[in-house]
Amino acid sequence: METDLGLWVIPLAIIGGAIRVSTPFLFVSLGEALTERSGRINLGLEGTLVFGAMSGYAAAYLTGSPWLGVFAAAISGAMFGLLHGLICSLPKVNDIAVGIAMMILGMGLAFYFGKPFVQPVAPNLPSIGFGWWSDVPQVRAALQVNVLFLIGAVLAVAMWWMFRSTRVGLIVRVVGDSTDAARAMGLRPALVRICATAVGGAFAGVGGAYLSLYYPGSWNEGISSGQGLMAVALVIFARWNPLACFGAALLFGGAGALGPTLQSVGVSEGYYLFFAAPYVLTLGVLIVTSSPTRAMTGAPGELSITK
Template structure:
């Protein structure tokens, strides 16, 4: 492998980590908010797919990619709010409701998105990180989604808010001890519904990243399970918004290995590298989810019998 090929390969990994990792970042941040309040939302796969369809449709109809982003956030918030309200009812299980909402979101997206498979919608602007290079391949590889800096800033803001604001402390308290929250006169259900809605809104931005930047189109297989992978990613990040940034880049880089190899002419085993993110997910779950153990940083209500 020549020096130029090596540079193109590493540029492909870095650029791919930022492109492929963007949906992981937003969905993991959304799930982090939800789980900090003591609730699990396995329906984020449905949120991601329906938000992706909404973003593409709104961008196509309005002619503005940023209106598509707003539509994705609103769609994610609405579907997640439905999850939060249903889970607040007596004898309703978070896991079963999440799976039902995932199927609902995906079904709605596939049905309503049929007319959007062929058209092209306005795309989000790219941030060029490769202008320092004379190589067209490097410059192309380092085109970054304009939502990525917003996601990083949001992760830092959430990290600060959980530690320093009243709203953040209430979310953490509801996630650690529902009884203590009630004893202080706060509604656990209201806090969890609000946190779930906020998490869905953030996750919806991941859907916008899919259809309005990379791959930049709408089709029924666009998510590839990224919403479900994000649940394992939050566990790996120990429920820290800042760590979600690094774990998202790790998963994004893993998903970019195949395309990076293809960019330098190595096509053997290309499809095998596409399974790396799923192998990482399985490895994380095997290592962290052992019977009788509690993962460090886990909200207390998630580890208790409910």
């Protein structure tokens, strides 16, 4: 059977690559959206992502179960988020400075404890083949979707519904918009922000586990490539909307898939420039969202970057 797709192989590969590359962006951006909707920014998610990748890979290797690795990554991410939240709840503490410190701490601990796991091979997370209907190998390969991507898509819808229609979502939004109003309602803003930051950290840890246990599917010190920091720009671009975070994650994932796609179809000159596409997109997002009239449209009122 003829399997040469011609030029169609490029958009097909970009779609498949977007699904693969977007998953860490999706989990980190959902975690950051939750944290920022409570009125706190967490720039330490890059370190949380890297430590989650290391801890997830180590746990999967030691137990033989990739899902136990994901669980370990979520727990380690939650611990980082909890520590970040507790420190930021102290008087006169700047959450941006704490986030940078936590990023350095997470990456340093990951590199130190992860050295014994660079060479060992851990089991990978499973994927679901949505290309069963086709006999074309390229189609089947492009439509191999990891389970975590599907879980992330469901979480995006669930979080959107939570903010829109539930008491928990209302509490997070009130705390994020006005500390004084939250206190007047009998809420405890510090506790809400600590919990939101811890859950956001758990999401980032799961995103790290995806990196080490599926794509690229190994542990090394350069595994993140700044995805945790890019996710912060993604959340601003998505206007703190979980559904928009899902779409923006796919956009960033497609940008990240450009370089490998061109390389796979035989482009040998200049293709490496497209590896910079996610960083160029991040810069473009920051420029667009820095407009004096639209910069913080929809931002929580207590977010430190709005003051």
